[in-house]
Amino acid sequence: MKKNVKKTVYWAVMILFLIIQGYPIVWLILAGFRPNIELLTDPFGIPKSLTLENFIKIFTQSNVVTYIKNSAIISVISLIFIVVISSMASFAIAKMKFAGRKKIYRYFLIGLTIPYAVTLIPLFTMFAKVGLINTRISVILPLLAFQLPVSIMLFVNFYSFIPNEIIEAAVIDGASIYGIYAKVIIPLSMNTIMTVLAMNFITVWNDYTFSLVFINSTELKTISIGLADFIGPRGLKDWGATYAAIATSIFPTLVIYFGLNKKMTAGMTLGAVKS
Amino acid sequence: MKILRDKKAIAIFLLPAFIVYSLIVMVPIIVSIYYSLLDWNGIGKKTFIGLNNYIKLIGDNVFKQAFVNNILYIIIVMVLQLGFGFTIAVLLTYLKKGRGFIQTVYYIPSVITVIAISQLFTGFYSYEPMGLFNIFRKLLGLKPIAFLSEYKTVLWAVASVEGWQYIGIYMIIFYSALVSVSPDILEAARIDGASELQILFNIRIPAISNVIMLSCILSLVGALRGFAAPMNMTKGGPNHRSEILATYMYKKAFTSRDYGYGSAIAVVIVILSIIGVLLISKYMDNESE
Amino acid sequence: MYRKIGVIGLIVSMVLIGCGTKSQSTQSSSQAEGKDGGAREIHYFSSRSASDDTIVTLQEITDKYNEQGGNIKLVIDSNADRTSYDQKLRTMIAGGQMPDMFDLDATPYAAELGEKGMLTDMDAFLDEIGEKDSYIPLALNYGRTADGKLYTLPLELSTEMIWYNVDMFKDAGIEAPKTLDELLEDCKALNDKGYTAFGIGGGDGWPLLRLLATYPFRMTGNDFLNDLSTGKAKMSDEPGMKAAEFMSNIGKYFQPGFSTTDVATGLNLFLSGKSAMYPTGTWELNYFTDKNRPEGLNVDYFYMPTIKDAKTSTNDYWAFGGIGLSVNPKVFDEQYKDYLTFIVKNYSPAYFAHEHLAPQKVEMSDNSKFDPLFLKIMEDTNNIGTTAARPWDVVLNEDVIATINDNLPGLCMDEETPDEFVKAVDEALDANK
Numbered sequence: 003m004k005k006n007v008k009k010t011v012y013w014a015v016m017i018l019f020l021i022i023q024g025y026p027i028v029w030l031i032l033a034g035f036r037p038n039i040e041l042l043t044d045p046f047g048i049p050k051s052l053t054l055e056n057f058i059k060i061f062t063q064s065n066v067v068t069y070i071k072n073s074a075i076i077s078v079i080s081l082i083f084i085v086v087i088s089s090m091a092s093f094a095i096a097k098m099k100f101a102g103r104k105k106i107y108r109y110f111l112i113g114l115t116i117p118y119a120v121t122l123i124p125l126f127t128m129f130a131k132v133g134l135i136n137t138r139i140s141v142i143l144p145l146l147a148f149q150l151p152v153s154i155m156l157f158v159n160f161y162s163f164i165p166n167e168i169i170e171a172a173v174i175d176g177a178s179i180y181g182i183y184a185k186v187i188i189p190l191s192m193n194t195i196m197t198v199l200a201m202n203f204i205t206v207w208n209d210y211t212f213s214l215v216f217i218n219s220t221e222l223k224t225i226s227i228g229l230a231d232f233i234g235p236r237g238l239k240d241w242g243a244t245y246a247a248i249a250t251s252i253f254p255t256l257v258i259y260f261g262l263n264k265k266m267t268a269g270m271t272l273g274a275v276k277s
Numbered sequence: 278m279k280i281l282r283d284k285k286a287i288a289i290f291l292l293p294a295f296i297v298y299s300l301i302v303m304v305p306i307i308v309s310i311y312y313s314l315l316d317w318n319g320i321g322k323k324t325f326i327g328l329n330n331y332i333k334l335i336g337d338n339v340f341k342q343a344f345v346n347n348i349l350y351i352i353i354v355m356v357l358q359l360g361f362g363f364t365i366a367v368l369l370t371y372l373k374k375g376r377g378f379i380q381t382v383y384y385i386p387s388v389i390t391v392i393a394i395s396q397l398f399t400g401f402y403s404y405e406p407m408g409l410f411n412i413f414r415k416l417l418g419l420k421p422i423a424f425l426s427e428y429k430t431v432l433w434a435v436a437s438v439e440g441w442q443y444i445g446i447y448m449i450i451f452y453s454a455l456v457s458v459s460p461d462i463l464e465a466a467r468i469d470g471a472s473e474l475q476i477l478f479n480i481r482i483p484a485i486s487n488v489i490m491l492s493c494i495l496s497l498v499g500a501l502r503g504f505a506a507p508m509n510m511t512k513g514g515p516n517h518r519s520e521i522l523a524t525y526m527y528k529k530a531f532t533s534r535d536y537g538y539g540s541a542i543a544v545v546i547v548i549l550s551i552i553g554v555l556l557i558s559k560y561m562d563n564e565s566e
Numbered sequence: 567m568y569r570k571i572g573v574i575g576l577i578v579s580m581v582l583i584g585c586g587t588k589s590q591s592t593q594s595s596s597q598a599e600g601k602d603g604g605a606r607e608i609h610y611f612s613s614r615s616a617s618d619d620t621i622v623t624l625q626e627i628t629d630k631y632n633e634q635g636g637n638i639k640l641v642i643d644s645n646a647d648r649t650s651y652d653q654k655l656r657t658m659i660a661g662g663q664m665p666d667m668f669d670l671d672a673t674p675y676a677a678e679l680g681e682k683g684m685l686t687d688m689d690a691f692l693d694e695i696g697e698k699d700s701y702i703p704l705a706l707n708y709g710r711t712a713d714g715k716l717y718t719l720p721l722e723l724s725t726e727m728i729w730y731n732v733d734m735f736k737d738a739g740i741e742a743p744k745t746l747d748e749l750l751e752d753c754k755a756l757n758d759k760g761y762t763a764f765g766i767g768g769g770d771g772w773p774l775l776r777l778l779a780t781y782p783f784r785m786t787g788n789d790f791l792n793d794l795s796t797g798k799a800k801m802s803d804e805p806g807m808k809a810a811e812f813m814s815n816i817g818k819y820f821q822p823g824f825s826t827t828d829v830a831t832g833l834n835l836f837l838s839g840k841s842a843m844y845p846t847g848t849w850e851l852n853y854f855t856d857k858n859r860p861e862g863l864n865v866d867y868f869y870m871p872t873i874k875d876a877k878t879s880t881n882d883y884w885a886f887g888g889i890g891l892s893v894n895p896k897v898f899d900e901q902y903k904d905y906l907t908f909i910v911k912n913y914s915p916a917y918f919a920h921e922h923l924a925p926q927k928v929e930m931s932d933n934s935k936f937d938p939l940f941l942k943i944m945e946d947t948n949n950i951g952t953t954a955a956r957p958w959d960v961v962l963n964e965d966v967i968a969t970i971n972d973n974l975p976g977l978c979m980d981e982e983t984p985d986e987f988v989k990a991v992d993e994a995l996d997a998n999k
Binding site for chain 1: 280281282283284286287289290291293294295297298300301302303304305306308309312361365368371372379380381382383384385386387388389390391392393394396397398400401403406407408409412441444445449498501502504505523526527530531536539540543544546547550551553
């Protein structure tokens with residue numbers, strides 16, 4: 003009897019949490035399919051009618067397609083550089099021998115705590131001086147730099163689990179240090195690479211701060227900035243279109259997440275748990 | 278192994294990351310310190326004014342308010358993320374079926390752009406048309422509240438958004454740590470007649486204390502980085518009641534064009550962050566011992 | 567070893583520069599005459615959304631210009647979120663990246679840029695092409711900075727009014743207020759009847775600023791505002807105090823949560839019969855026409871109420887040319903000048919055809935196409951006084967405006983006293999002298 007009560011309470015709590023975490027997301031996605039007027043009058047009622055109108059509007063009358071393309075280009079380029087550069091540096095930190103190894107590692111980890119906002123003013127003046135404002139690279143570079151610490155942390159962590167014997171064996175087989183990295187370490191770390199990609203994709207795709215400050219032209223805007231496009235004169239906002247754009251913008255992250263969520267959560271715990 | 282001491286190779290592996298990171302993350306911090314000593318509006322002359330911006334900071338009531346708010350903001354975010362994350366993680370360990378599904382759903386908010394999340398919660402908090410929270414209050418027979426306008430509620434409302442969004446991350450970290458505690462020990466304790474609460478406090482929590490510590494630091498640092506949610510929901514208002522250091526810095530620099538003063542605030546944020554770093558490296562030292 | 571490092575550095579920088587130029591070439595520098603016989607690109611950084619009729623009209627005119635032998639490609643970068651537009655424009659200019667054409671209000675910032683020779687003098691330009699008289703003076707003069715210089719061309723003509731729900735007013739036994747005191751009494755009467763008197767989009771800032779500015783405008787015209795900006799007056803002077811007290815009084819009648827309500831929601835509160843009054847301008851006229859308004863909703867409007875012994879007359883109220891068009895003088899060559907001349911000569915009739923009040927005088931041949939409400943408002947503007955009220959966010963320094971915007975909601979909610987409010991504003995004024 004008592005056990006049953008406990009069980010009921012347990013499930014009630016679990017389901018309550020499920021609703022707290024899940025409902026907002028369901029609402030967010032549904033909102034894109036609801037007429038503007040309903041969002042303004044009865045946003046939390048049961049949807050009376052669903053429509054594709056908002057989506058038709060944003061895909062035919064706005065630049066959402068361009069924005070998605072830009073976000074995709076920025077994400078792909080950043081991710082390639084993040085993986086290549088951070089895995090290389092991590093290899094040196096984890097497996098090679100040199101003085102100040104730990105200091106270098108710690109130097110990178112400082113970046114984990116630096117808020118984006120504090121670098122905006124200097125970066126803006128720096129980029130302006132070399133003519134990088136309003137180019138994709140002005141977004142890619144900061145994203146790359148700010149994502150290095152967490153990526154390096156993940157790679158170093160993984161590499162420290164690779165037995166040194168494997169490297170020794172490769173050396174005896176006559177491999178160069180570059181060969182070891184490319185032919186031994188990289189194939190072994192495919193899983194970690196996927197983790198790093200998945201985690202960074204979310205951050206890079208969702209970037210708001212850097213695109214906001216460094217990108218001006220419609221042609222180069224990313225989707226998170228484009229969400230503010232549906233504002234008429236003096237702040238008059240088209241909520242239906244805005245939510246449709248939001249739904250469109252979170253779609254790729256959800257696909258990646260459902261496809262790779264094991265890898266992603268693995269990444270989260272890899273850094274933290276290693277007992 | 279000589280090959281592992283190859284200096285040239287070390288340089289090739291390390292330098293790209295080192296250069297990009299130094300140039301984009303570290304150099305701007307140093308430049309910020311320099312700017313914070315200037316009076317500069319972005320188009321005019323840069324005038325060196327020494328520590329005047331900092332002296333101004335000390336007398337600035339809004340800055341004080343933002344500072345206090347920021348501490349409160351961090352505490353709210355941490356309590357939500359760690360408290361809920363831990364509770365759910367513990368509960369999850371008792372679950373036999375459907376755990377994967379529940380974990381997946383709990384984690385979803387963490388992957389969604391904060392712009393969408395803040396838009397969503399602005400709607401949830403709304404007074405008119407009635408938002409979700411006020412619908413609940415009405416059902417409970419309470420008077421509706423304009424959460425984002427009331428002085429008393431606004432900071433809580435804004436901080437809860439970031440707190441809520443990342444609960445899933447901490448849930449997963451805690452969960453993985455909890456299941457790594459040997460089941461044999463737990464079983465032995467149960468046979469000895471220990472209650473689940475006793476097991477939790479006497480065995481499980483001590484066993485994962487280092488993970489708890491690290492989670493605290495991660496959550497602290499994450500909260501320090503908070504910016505987009507308050508900026509998008511309230512712009513720090515009403516009357517700075519939800520102002521935090523990052524929003525104040527942004528507004529001073531980019532709205533008021535007081536780049537020197539904005540940079541001084543940025544330097545304060547960096548100092549706070551460095552305290553976070555010290556905590557992290559302390560943790561890492563313990564780890565490597 | 568060092569040579570190798572150098573080589574790597576070189577590779578890294580080449581890769582980076584490679585990316586940079588690639589992405590840059592897509593929107594290339596605008597000054598260059600079109601390569602391969604391509605059109606001259608003019609980059610227009612706009613604060614309006616891409617579907618706004620000002621932008622649509624400019625595009626139409628550009629097409630027409632090109633049909634008549636011109637060769638201009640107008641590249642429009644629009645940034646509809648006004649706060650972020652202002653910030654972006656400032657940071658672009660600070661970084662030496664002024665757009666070829668952009669939207670600018672006649673703010674102290676504009677004056678500062680103008681003094682440095684960074685803006686094209688429109689007085690000289692309009693005199694040169696002989697088009698100054700084509701403009702409606704209040705639209706054109708709205709674009710003058712405090713020192714009387716003109717750096718922008720108006721693209722619209724807007725007036726602001728307060729709409730009210732006729733049935734609610736009847737129910738409360740009141741009529742459209744003529745004075746600010748009556749407005750407060752009306753609010754109270756509506757409130758007693760259980761109505762939300764004012765539905766206001768306070769989250770967007772400007773609607774609150776307009777109400778704040780009302781008292782000083784009626785007492786002194788624009789003098790108090792101008793004196794505030796030059797440091798001759800303080801917010802704690804009588805007009806400022808009156809303004810603060812008025813806000814503290816009327817704030818009680820706003821809908822709860824007004825400080826984060828956006829304009830769209832505010833408008834909808836009114837249209838769905840949840841608030842009795844709603845302040846807005848002619849740009850939202852479309853929502854109030856017989857054709858578009860929800861059925862059964864009876865509305866009317868009144869202009870800025872007055873006070874006893876007002877210095878300005880009742881037909882002086884909010885009227886302006888909107889954020890105007892500025893031109894980067896560095897790229898303003900003969901070709902650009904020819905194009906801009908064409909715009910000035912053709913803009914207003916085309917804009918008017920979209921059912922908007924235009925900044926230049928337009929000959930109206932056939933008015934049957936227009937909505938009666940539009941014609942009525944147009945009639946009103948023909949009888950408008952000579953002293954148009956100037957918005958505070960155009961005249962005062964942006965830091966002062968930020969302070970006012972930060973503090974106004976608190977004042978309206980009775981969390982802050984008028985004394986505290988004026989003190990905060992005066993401190994900001996002092997700090998920005």
